[in-house]
Amino acid sequence: MSGFTSQPDQDFGVRIHEALEDAELRESFHGAMTFLREKRRSQFPDPDALENLRDSGAAIRDRALAKLPDLLEQLEDRCRHNGIQVHWAETSDEANAIITGLIQSVHGQRIVKGKSMATEEIGLNTALEAAGFTCLESDMGEYIVQQAGETPSHIIMPAIHRNKASIARQFADQIPDTPYTEDVDELIGTGRRVLRQAFAHADVGISGVNFAIAETGTLCLVENEGNGRMSTTVPDTHIAVMGIEKVIEKLADLPDLMRLLPRSATGQAITTYINLISGPRRDDECDGPRQVHLVLVDNGRSRIYADRELRATLRCIRCGACMNHCPVYERLGGHAYGTVYPGPIGQVVMPQLFGLDKAGKLTQACSLNGACGEACPVRIPLPDLIRRLRHEGVTDDPASPVRGHGRQRQASEALIWRVWATIHAHPRLYRLVTRLATRSRRLLPPLPRAWTARRARLEPAPRSFHEQMAQRRQTEPRP
Numbered sequence: 306m307s308g309f310t311s312q313p314d315q316d317f318g319v320r321i322h323e324a325l326e327d328a329e330l331r332e333s334f335h336g337a338m339t340f341l342r343e344k345r346r347s348q349f350p351d352p353d354a355l356e357n358l359r360d361s362g363a364a365i366r367d368r369a370l371a372k373l374p375d376l377l378e379q380l381e382d383r384c385r386h387n388g389i390q391v392h393w394a395e396t397s398d399e400a401n402a403i404i405t406g407l408i409q410s411v412h413g414q415r416i417v418k419g420k421s422m423a424t425e426e427i428g429l430n431t432a433l434e435a436a437g438f439t440c441l442e443s444d445m446g447e448y449i450v451q452q453a454g455e456t457p458s459h460i461i462m463p464a465i466h467r468n469k470a471s472i473a474r475q476f477a478d479q480i481p482d483t484p485y486t487e488d489v490d491e492l493i494g495t496g497r498r499v500l501r502q503a504f505a506h507a508d509v510g511i512s513g514v515n516f517a518i519a520e521t522g523t524l525c526l527v528e529n530e531g532n533g534r535m536s537t538t539v540p541d542t543h544i545a546v547m548g549i550e551k552v553i554e555k556l557a558d559l560p561d562l563m564r565l566l567p568r569s570a571t572g573q574a575i576t577t578y579i580n581l582i583s584g585p586r587r588d589d590e591c592d593g594p595r596q597v598h599l600v601l602v603d604n605g606r607s608r609i610y611a612d613r614e615l616r617a618t619l620r621c622i623r624c625g626a627c628m629n630h631c632p633v634y635e636r637l638g639g640h641a642y643g644t645v646y647p648g649p650i651g652q653v654v655m656p657q658l659f660g661l662d663k664a665g666k667l668t669q670a671c672s673l674n675g676a677c678g679e680a681c682p683v684r685i686p687l688p689d690l691i692r693r694l695r696h697e698g699v700t701d702d703p704a705s706p707v708r709g710h711g712r713q714r715q716a717s718e719a720l721i722w723r724v725w726a727t728i729h730a731h732p733r734l735y736r737l738v739t740r741l742a743t744r745s746r747r748l749l750p751p752l753p754r755a756w757t758a759r760r761a762r763l764e765p766a767p768r769s770f771h772e773q774m775a776q777r778r779q780t781e782p783r784p
């Protein structure tokens with residue numbers, strides 16, 4: 306199933322327990338997330354300047370979303386004018402079929418891919434394998450996880466769950482004539498040698514897109530390793546894949562977004578490479594691809610767009626800061642979620658793209674502490690959206706806009722909440738019930754072990770809060 310790396314609805318609890326028991330994994334993520342948070346903080350020394358920049362980022366993304374249909378048409382028009390061929394895909398399957406068809410049409414054999422979450426979302430590698438192609442991941446982290454048969458555990462740092470010893474073992478086992486070494490520079494050098502060979506012989510390069518500028522028909526791709534530039538310039542055919550929400554209105558919008566993205570993602574002031582791709586090689590140019598294709602993927606985004614509150618999801622610039630600040634993600638790591646997008650943004654985007662029924666209890670893996678919303682550079686109200694999706698999961702409203710709505714609803718739980726709501730809406734009833742509960746607290750049935758296994762036992766106080774306050778007022782009269 307594209308979008309998911311395992312069955313989130315079936316063994317989410319098992320994966321959570323496994324992750325919590327894995328001391329090495331917890332240590333890796335704790336160290337990495339602490340480091341990333343510190344780096345980000347150091348890049349935004351002035352809190353007021355940061356808040357202003359976040360306002361600007363949110364406004365740019367909101368303005369683009371408000372005009373999304375028009376901007377997409379403008380982008381298509383400008384891209385075509387620049388010589389970029391534009392393709393529209395409504396679903397993952399359509400996107401994969403278009404990309405496979407493009408590769409077949411140029412008789413592509415050796416395919417390299419730069420880092421792209423959109424291609425992870427649509428399950429492109431699996432689709433290409435089914436069509437008889439092998440696509441080599443060229444981002445170092447992606448290369449490591451692909452070679453290990455794993456999936457990325459973070460949207461920016463795919464191999465963040467791996468330590469250098471395990472990568473050293475992997476390279477020594479899988480790359481011919483490679484001695485075991487834990488020297489990071491040597492490990493990187495080994496990976497680079499393999500990837501350079503692949504770039505030199507590649508005939509198709511696939512990439513993602515960070516932002517597409519409607520005004521100029523330009524595709525912007527940011528990266529640190531140069532693999533994005535190699536994938537988009539060395540092969541004769543470049544295929545760029547992007548979700549339709551990545552369009553921005555004009556070139557002047559880019560600087561503020563670029564001030565936010567690398568700082569929020571990796572704590573860098575700027576990435577090593579910023580690629581602005583505006584078409585294939587021209588007649589008087591000696592390098593660059595002969596064909597550039599842009600595949601615009603909807604895959605459920607139009608449905609998200611239709612709901613005014615949920616539309617904020619589409620502001621996302623995929624920086625990963627919400628993960629880096631999430632205490633749940635820090636303790637579990639990315640794989641436990643079983644989704645291509647893990648962490649807070651995954652909990653919001655996955656149920657909307659693929660259905661609440663497919664996402665299982667994903668939205669429950671959140672303490673609603675709010676750290677993700679405070680870190681988000683484009684002010685996506687992630688906790689509010691998670692709460693909204695929890696509501697959609699149990700609603701019996703047939704007009705709910707979210708696919709798979711109501712699938713989490715249990716009659717017994719709904720009854721409990723109805724009783725709870727009635728009690729809390731009637732002060733006299735509330736006082737009576739709390740009075741009875743405190744008096745009969747020793748007779749209350751024990752909570753299920755599933756609740757008490759990792760939590761303290763809940764027990765009503767000997768006297769209700771109202772009674773305690775009334776008593777205090779008598780013994781401690783107001784001055």
Ligand code: SF4
Nearest residue numbers: 621622624625627681
């Ligand atoms: S939701 Fe916000 S913090 Fe999370 S990846 Fe998207 S832009 Fe970054």
